[in-house]
Amino acid sequence: MKFRAVMNNSSPIREFSTIVSTISKLSKECVLRIADDMLYFIVSDENTGPAPPVLWCEIPQSVFFSEYQLVGMDETHQDIYLGLNSGNLARSFVSLKNVKSLKMKLTKKQCPCLTLEIEVPSTTSHQTRQIVHDIPVAVVPWKNWPDFYEPRVPDPDISIELPSLKQLRTTIDRMRTMASEVMVRASAGGQLILQIRADMAKVSTRFKDLNVAHFDGPVDNSDPETDSQGNEDSSEIVQCRVDAKKLALFLNVDHISTNTTLCSIVHKRLVTLCLQTDDNVKLQCFISGIVY
Amino acid sequence: MAEDSSQYHFTASMDSGKTLCSLLKAIQFQESAVFCALPEGLKLTVEEGKCVQASAYIPADNFTEYHVRDDVDVIFKISLAVLAECLNIFGSGEEASLKMYYKCEGSPLLLVLQPQSFRNVMTDCEIWSQTPDSMLELRSPEETDVAKLVVRAGALLAVLGDVERSADVLELRLQPEPPHFTIVTYGMQDRSCIEVPECSDTLQSFSCERELTLKYQLHHLRLCMKALAISNKVVLRCSSTGLLLLQLKLERDDNKHMFSEFYIVPLLDD
Amino acid sequence: MKCHVPGPNVKVLARTVHTLARFGDELYLESLPDCILLRTLNAAESAYAMIKFNKNFFSYFNYNYYSTEDNEGLKCKISMKSALNAFKSPAHIDKQVESLEMKLDPESCKLIFCLKCKHGIVKTHFVSILDCKAMQAVYTKDTVPNRITSPQRILNETLNSFQTSDDQVTLEATTKSLVIKNYIDSNMDLTKIIRTHVSLDPAEFDNYIIGEETTITFTLKEFRALLAFAEALNLPLQLHFETTGRPAVFIVHNGTTFEAHFVLATSKPDNATQATSTQSTTTKERNKRKDTCNTQGSVKKKRHIDVEFSKCLEEDSHLFNFVDIPDDINLKASNNLDNVKEQIDFDNVIPASPTSRTKIKSVFKRCFESTFDPKSIQGVILAENSDSE
Numbered sequence: 002m003k004f005r006a007v008m009n010n011s012s013p014i015r016e017f018s019t020i021v022s023t024i025s026k027l028s029k030e031c032v033l034r035i036a037d038d039m040l041y042f043i044v045s046d047e048n049t050g051p052a053p054p055v056l057w058c059e060i061p062q063s064v065f066f067s068e069y070q071l072v073g074m075d076e077t078h079q080d081i082y083l084g085l086n087s088g089n090l091a092r093s094f095v096s097l098k099n100v101k102s103l104k105m106k107l108t109k110k111q112c113p114c115l116t117l118e119i120e121v122p123s124t125t126s127h128q129t130r131q132i133v134h135d136i137p138v139a140v141v142p143w144k145n146w147p148d149f150y151e152p153r154v155p156d157p158d159i160s161i162e163l164p165s166l167k168q169l170r171t172t173i174d175r176m177r178t179m180a181s182e183v184m185v186r187a188s189a190g191g192q193l194i195l196q197i198r199a200d201m202a203k204v205s206t207r208f209k210d211l212n213v214a215h216f217d218g219p220v221d222n223s224d225p226e227t228d229s230q231g232n233e234d235s236s237e238i239v240q241c242r243v244d245a246k247k248l249a250l251f252l253n254v255d256h257i258s259t260n261t262t263l264c265s266i267v268h269k270r271l272v273t274l275c276l277q278t279d280d281n282v283k284l285q286c287f288i289s290g291i292v293y
Numbered sequence: 294m295a296e297d298s299s300q301y302h303f304t305a306s307m308d309s310g311k312t313l314c315s316l317l318k319a320i321q322f323q324e325s326a327v328f329c330a331l332p333e334g335l336k337l338t339v340e341e342g343k344c345v346q347a348s349a350y351i352p353a354d355n356f357t358e359y360h361v362r363d364d365v366d367v368i369f370k371i372s373l374a375v376l377a378e379c380l381n382i383f384g385s386g387e388e389a390s391l392k393m394y395y396k397c398e399g400s401p402l403l404l405v406l407q408p409q410s411f412r413n414v415m416t417d418c419e420i421w422s423q424t425p426d427s428m429l430e431l432r433s434p435e436e437t438d439v440a441k442l443v444v445r446a447g448a449l450l451a452v453l454g455d456v457e458r459s460a461d462v463l464e465l466r467l468q469p470e471p472p473h474f475t476i477v478t479y480g481m482q483d484r485s486c487i488e489v490p491e492c493s494d495t496l497q498s499f500s501c502e503r504e505l506t507l508k509y510q511l512h513h514l515r516l517c518m519k520a521l522a523i524s525n526k527v528v529l530r531c532s533s534t535g536l537l538l539l540q541l542k543l544e545r546d547d548n549k550h551m552f553s554e555f556y557i558v559p560l561l562d563d
Numbered sequence: 564m565k566c567h568v569p570g571p572n573v574k575v576l577a578r579t580v581h582t583l584a585r586f587g588d589e590l591y592l593e594s595l596p597d598c599i600l601l602r603t604l605n606a607a608e609s610a611y612a613m614i615k616f617n618k619n620f621f622s623y624f625n626y627n628y629y630s631t632e633d634n635e636g637l638k639c640k641i642s643m644k645s646a647l648n649a650f651k652s653p654a655h656i657d658k659q660v661e662s663l664e665m666k667l668d669p670e671s672c673k674l675i676f677c678l679k680c681k682h683g684i685v686k687t688h689f690v691s692i693l694d695c696k697a698m699q700a701v702y703t704k705d706t707v708p709n710r711i712t713s714p715q716r717i718l719n720e721t722l723n724s725f726q727t728s729d730d731q732v733t734l735e736a737t738t739k740s741l742v743i744k745n746y747i748d749s750n751m752d753l754t755k756i757i758r759t760h761v762s763l764d765p766a767e768f769d770n771y772i773i774g775e776e777t778t779i780t781f782t783l784k785e786f787r788a789l790l791a792f793a794e795a796l797n798l799p800l801q802l803h804f805e806t807t808g809r810p811a812v813f814i815v816h817n818g819t820t821f822e823a824h825f826v827l828a829t830s831k832p833d834n835a836t837q838a839t840s841t842q843s844t845t846t847k848e849r850n851k852r853k854d855t856c857n858t859q860g861s862v863k864k865k866r867h868i869d870v871e872f873s874k875c876l877e878e879d880s881h882l883f884n885f886v887d888i889p890d891d892i893n894l895k896a897s898n899n900l901d902n903v904k905e906q907i908d909f910d911n912v913i914p915a916s917p918t919s920r921t922k923i924k925s926v927f928k929r930c931f932e933s934t935f936d937p938k939s940i941q942g943v944i945l946a947e948n949s950d951s952e
Contacts, residue, residue: 089757092726111753125714128764132724135758168411171384178378202375202401206382206416448682451659455686457648472685482691483645483673493683 002081002140003072004035004107006062013065013280014103018094019256020058020282025091026253027056027286032141032149033115035071035081038062043149044087054152056251057285064280074143081107082141082149083115093117093134101129112137152287154273157265158220159239161187162212163274166255166262169195172206173249179204182291183245185272187264189216189237197245220268239266241290248272251286303330303367303395306358310391310406312523313351314380316543316551319520320347321373327425328376328402330367330395334359338428339373343558345513346431347520350552355545367395369422371402379418383408395422431556432536440467440501440531442474446541448495449529450521452476452487453514462560463511467531468504478511497526507535508560517541520553535559564594564637565628565666566621573663573678575821577653578795579614584643585788586612586825591698592674594626594636602698603643609828610785611700620820622662629669637667640694641674649676649688653795702826704803704812708774709736711802715793717768718800721761722787729759733780736804738773740764746780769799777806779829789813789825804829 008014024031024042034041044056062069073079094117104118114135121130141149163169172195176183180197187193193208219236251274254262262276267290274286298304307313317337320326326337334352341347353359361367383389387408394403404418456463460478467474472488474496479485491499517539521527524541531537537557542550568576579601583590587603587610594600599621602613618624626636650656664677668689676688721743725732731746744760747753765771793800793815804811811829816822 086755093757093759110758114758123717123764123767124720125717126764126767128767130721130764130767131762133760133762134724137754137756139754164411164414168383168414171387172382172416175378175382175384179375199375201372202379202418202420204379204382204416204418206414208414210413452684455651480645480648481642483648484689485648486685486687486689488685488687490683490685495682495684 002074002107003070004081004105005068005070006066006105007068008065008103008105009067009101011100014094014100016258016278016280016282017060017065018091019258020060020284021087021094022091023254023256024056024058025087027087027250029086029088031056031085031087033083033085033138034149035083037071037079040065042087045148054149055287057151057287059283061281064282078143080146082143082146083107083113084139084141085115085136089136090115093136107138108135110135113140114138154271154287155267156217157215157239157271157273158217158268159187159189159213160215160263160265161191161193162214163193163262163264164208164211166252166259170249170252170255173245173252176204176206177245177249181245182242183248184240184242185248185264185266186238186240187211187213187266188239189213189218193264214263215265239268241266241269241272242292243272243288243290247288251288254284254286257282257284298394298396300362301360301394301396302362302365302398302400304358304360304393305330305335305356306390306392307356308390309388309409310380311385311388312543312545312551313355313391314377314385315523316349316351316520316553317373317377317380319523319553320349321377322347322516324372324374325370325423326373326376327428328367328369328371328422329425330361332361332363337373340426340429341513341516343429344510345516345558346429346556347516348554350554352550352552355549355551365398368425369398369402370425371420371422375418375420376402376404379404379406379416379420382406382416382418383414431558432532432538436532436534436536438530439503439505439533440529441498442467442496442500442529443498444527444529445495445497446521446524446527449527450518452489452495453518453521455487456511457485458511460511463509463514465507465509465531465537466505467501467507469501473499473501505531505535507531507537508562509537509557510560513557517555520555524553564599565623565625565664566594566599567623568620568663568665569622570661571657572620572820573660574653574657575620575796576616576663577650577656578792579821579823580643580646580650581653582788582792582823583612583614584647585791586610586785588643589640589693590643590646591638591640593638593697596626596636599626602700604698604700605785609782611702611826612785612789612823613700613826614821614823616821617819629667638695638697639667639674639692640696640698641690641692645688645690649678649690700826702810702812702824703805704814704824707803707805707812708772709777709802709804710770710772711736711741711768712770713768713800713802715790715798715800717763719790719794721763722783722790724761725759725783726757728756729783731780732783732786733778734804735778736773737776738765741768741771745783770801775806777804779804779807779811781811781827781829785825785827786813789815789823792823 008017020042024044028044030044032043034043038061040060040062042056042058042060043054046055071081073081099122101120101122106116108114108116115138117134117136119132121132123130173183176195176197179199179202182197184196186196191209191211191213193211194205196205197203220239254274254276257276257278259276259278262274265273265275269292270290272288272290275283277283320337320339322341323339326339329336329338332353334350334355336348336350338346338348380391383406387410389406389408392405399422401419401421404420405415407415456476456478457480460480462479464477466477471490473491474489476487477484489495520541524543526542528540529537530540537559539555539557541553543552544550580590583601583603587605589603591602592599593602597618599616600613602611604611659680660678661681662679666675668675671689672692674690674692676690678686680686725745729745733744733746735742735744741763742760743763745758747756747758790800796815796817798815798817801814802811803814808829810826813825813827814823
């Protein structure tokens with residue numbers, strides 16, 4: 002197995018650094034899948050054992066790397082899957098400003114490592130400094146690879162464009178201090194409502210005039226949980242109750258520059274956030290619904 | 294809210310709830326507060342043990358609309374933590390307009406907030422109300438002030454911030470002669486003094502009938518620090534029983550004022 | 564002692580105290596005719612800091628203000644916490660404090676820090692004196708083969724590449740490059756730790772002389788503290804070191820008013836240094852040494868007539884005198900059997916000889932060479948300290 006890739010421009014290095022740092026905020030551990038055309042960061046829910054991923058990030062390698070060489074284990078297993086501590090990776094990127102070049106390669110030091118060789122121009126002279134980080138990784142055996150395939154999720158009942166993620170995150174952060182669960186509701190009419198119920202309070206934040214990319218209604222909303230505003234047709238409202246902390250965590254992706262983020266909801270079962278950058282980096286977060 | 298709110302016991306609106314939010318956070322050292330809508334303005338009061346009583350007072354002219362029915366008393370207990378979080382729901386970087394509604398006794402307090410820079414979003418909150426606890430009457434009408442000082446809020450904040458955090462007790466010494474105002478704290482084997490003479494720019498005014506040495510729990514005085522940080526001026530009054538009153542004034546841009554006050558009971562010598 | 568520190572220098576003094584606080588818990592102060600020395604030693608006795616403030620640092624300087632009998636200055640020890648209390652917020656202290664007066668109050672046996680601040684506010688701290696003796700370490704600074712003068716920025720930037728969890732760092736100095744890497748000992752789980760190394764070209768430094776290529780390892784905690792000191796004052800850092808195992812000396816000075824020496828013990832990178840067990844044994848050593856000190860204390864304590872301080876010169880100079888500890892693997896000395904047992908009990912992972920531990924303790928190895936007499940070197944030490952670069 003062999004992997005060697007080089008980034009030569011400070012702009013992709015910065016972008017990659019942002020992605021890595023965002024992932025480290027979402028989870029301590031992750032799997033890096035290295036394929037011929039793409040790099041994937043995959044995060045599974047830590048608490049529930051082998052389970053479908055909750056975060057799936059695709060990075061087209063040609064946009065970031067000027068050199069890219071991959072040799073898999075054999076013909077049928079051409080990718081490399083590495084388990085690593087995302088915090089370690091993020092921390093190795095964090096202090097980088099004005100990087101001249103960054104080389105990533107799979108090495109075997111006292112244990113398998115992802116080695117980063119970074120060249121930084123000196124701030125005080127014409128020299129360059131070389132920083133080398135050996136990040137220990139665990140090679141994932143191919144029999145475990147199915148755990149990390151892209152999750153197959155049911156078709157959403159609605160897909161709606163989210164307002165500014167930063168705004169959403171501010172509001173969810175405030176709501177989190179009052180309740181542990183939040184109800185996410187989206188209507189075919191372009192409204193997104195975040196609703197919490199605390200001990201002594203009920204708070205709802207309503208966004209309107211949002212773009213609905215897709216609505217697969219009508220929705221069965223005949224149970225008493227539904228709390229309509231009166232003039233909203235409850236058959237046009239898709240909702241799902243999720244853990245507020247998880248939602249807040251996933252909204253950290255606002256640091257990655259993006260045009261739009263799409264929120265897809267499978268009624269009562271799943272909330273998916275999907276963002277896509279100009280460089281075709283795609284990030285999907287899957288938040289399962291809480292059912293009583 | 295679709296109903297006619299003119300018969301409501303209390304309604305009010307403000308262009309920006311930001312200052313109100315900061316003021317409420319400054320007295321938020323307890324979970325709940327007593328919310329009182331008086332004809333002159335809004336007052337929220339918090340108590341810690343039987344030793345500290347703090348209030349935030351927002352005169353009616355701070356509101357664009359302020360209405361209290363004159364045949365009722367609007368007074369109830371409410372979660373101050375939730376109220377402060379709701380006022381801040383769009384974040385501290387955002388100015389959001391605020392509307393408050395209280396229909397009648399037992400109703401929840403209704404808040405509607407809308408940020409100024411984003412028109413397509415709004416938040417509504419319903420906060421349940423409860424019967425208010427009775428508040429302490431810490432100060433009797435006959436009590437007079439033995440000493441009164443007017444200090445720049447930032448200066449008093451700096452002095453309090455400088456006091457060693459690990460000390461339990463803060464000793465306040467007020468005397469008609471120099472050094473006038475001294476704060477003393479005792480460490481394990483050490484002693485620290487901060488002296489503020491009358492001539493200092495920090496003291497805008499100082500009057501003291503006789504020498505007073507009073508002890509307070511440092512923790513209680515530190516409760517005032519958030520309020521000091523957002524206020525401009527503070528008046529300290531010391532009564533004959535040693536009860537300390539700090540009255541803080543927050544001057545807003547448009548010449549309106551908001552106030553907070555803290556009553557602190559002294560430690561009695563054994 | 565009584566002295567006044569003008570406004571701008573109060574910040575330097577504050578930074579000094581905060582840096583010393585990252586080394587040790589006790590602050591030793593000594594006033595001499597031409598300077599004041601602040602010193603501290605860390606609990607593991609592997610890091611020492613000494614900062615000398617010359618007479619011209621002060622706007623008023625009287626080193627033995629209260630003594631009438633002799634020319635003895637002040638020698639005392641105060642708690643570092645008390646000192647920190649007097650110097651809060653070093654970053655902003657220059658905006659608040661106009662001047663500082665430090666003086667001894669002989670009657671109450673307290674050191675008084677009186678800060679005159681803006682707007683007429685006066686802050687006074689009465690600090691109890693814990694003990695009345697001086698403390699001093701022996702180390703080589705000038706005759707070492709390896710000397711590097713570096714702008715503080717380079718080293719501070721380099722340290723940014725390391726993790727906060729990294730405990731020790733290794734410097735590999737060759738004529739071609741300086742390589743700094745985090746130190747991994749064989750007890751650490753290699754699958755969990757990032758290994759980092761940074762290579763610096765000698766041309767980056769103002770001065771780079773490597774007379775003897777070597778590798779030294781020392782703890783990051785105090786290294787970060789002394790680098791932060793250099794950064795705060797924006798002064799270059801001088802590294803003076805020799806071979807593996809000998810202490811490394813770091814010097815920061817402004818050429819005129821003060822000079823700081825930071826001495827860090829170094830250990831061999833290929834031996835495991837179990838930090839905690841080392842500390843426990845060194846504490847035990849220290850206690851043991853204190854006992855020996857007391858038994859040697861049949862030396863009369865001279866009393867200073869006016870201020871009732873006791874001095875114990877022999878005690879001072881033996882402070883780091885590990886006379887009881889053999890400097891090699893020869894642990895057969897009977898009075899050390901207990902020591903040996905303790906060392907081996909802690910060391911159940913590596914059955915090898917405890918050389919690594921004695922190496923740590925050999926910071927002040929010269930002190931316990933059998934022919935070494937601390938008194939014979941006293942004069943030399945003073946000469947070293949007063950050397951300016």
